[in-house]
Amino acid sequence: TQLLEQSPQFLSIQEGENLTVYCNSSSVFSSLQWYRQEPGEGPVLLVTVVTGGEVKKLKRLTFQFGDARKDSSLHITAAQPGDTGLYLCAGEYDGTSYGKLTFGQGTILTVHP
């Protein structure tokens, strides 16, 4: 079983602070996605990265894909209470069926006003 390690599991910060969530594997991804999940709802896609070294920005969120396509990070600048939620990374490994995602354990982010 391929493992996708996500850290930290919990983050509790004050409004305005910056934070980074990490996603690591020993295997190579063909693509990696980040999702956000609100309580009582299903995950919703934030971004997909497919190229080693790729950087994507979504307002205050910056996503990086490692050069070797084995790791990724999500950086939030000046966090706001509306960023509170569960963040999940999910990867498609090289050689697996398309759409067959392996999820990390998730990071529960709480941003206090």
Next chain:
Amino acid sequence: NAGVTQTPKFQVLKTGQSMTLQCAQDMNHEYMSWYRQDPGMGLRLIHYSVGAGITDQGEVPNGYNVSRSTTEDFPLRLLSAAPSQTSVYFCASSYTGPGYEQYFGPGTRLTVT
């Protein structure tokens, strides 16, 4: 467009009972999948399907059956429920190909006593 719908929203079963979780999508997606979500473990793939008549096992298939007779529907059957199957179940669908967004349903919270 209703997207991905799941029924029921909540269900309580006694050990040994059987039931079917329903999932339907109206986006003409080829790929559909079932995940379970447990605290601290992210989402784990149970079964998936790349098209009508084709299903395959994911990471945690034991105790669950699926079938895919139409593009739209992908029901998940629990033949003899066990307390270890207490979880939140999500159905997802997407186009088939690298890095396509998976659209998740709202989830079914199942408790087995």
